[in-house]
Amino acid sequence: MPDEIALLVADVYEAAGALRRLGERTARAEGLTQARWQVLSVASEEALTVPQAARRLGVTRQNVQRVANDLVELGHAAYTANPDHRGSPLLTLTPSGRDALASVTERATEQHRTLFAALPEKDVAAARSLLHRLLAELNRQERAAGEH
Structure with a gap:
């Protein structure tokens, strides 16, 4: 069994890498990066602070801050006042950001249907x-x- 476990772990890493590459291609086709797609997605359910978004995504606050700033600069997101913490604004999606997220999600759904059709x-x-x-x-x- 130990050999099978090691092989399963290797297979999971290989699949994760291939899915990440597919995600990057999918995001790029919609003018995004996968990181921007992930931040748009996590902030689409509710307005979040950058640290909250980072915790949900399992990445550093600094990485999310950089991506959030890029999304604001692109007009896909905005910072709004946080009534609970003046120093940590909430990240919200703009209509442009919601449209971008919908487009990339639709493209990904179609790719997943094609990918998994044979399984x-x-x-x-x-x-x-x-x-x-x-x-x-x-x-x-x-x-x-x-x-x-």
């Missing part, structure tokens, strides 16, 4: 189930390591 739905569901269990175990181990 049986039950296999996709089984893969998702296994990945969810793996993520739950990784989260459990991270929490346990943090408690010591």
Whole structure:
């Protein structure tokens, strides 16, 4: 089993890399980067501060700040007053940002349909189930390591 585990981990990394490259191509086709797409997406549900967005994305505040500033400069986002914290404004999408997010999401949905058309739905569901269990175990181990 250890060889299969090592091979599975390698396969997950390879798939993640290929999906990241597909995401970059998808975003670029809509005039975005994948990082801008991710920040637009995370801020689309509700206005967030840059630190909140960074925590949700699992990246540094500095990276999100740079991307958020780019989105504001492009007119896709704006900073608005934060009633809870004067020094940390909220990042909100503009109509242009909502349009850009809708376009890139539509393009990605079509690409995913094409990509997964040859894979049986039950296999996709089984893969998702296994990945969810793996993520739950990784989260459990991270929490346990943090408690010591």
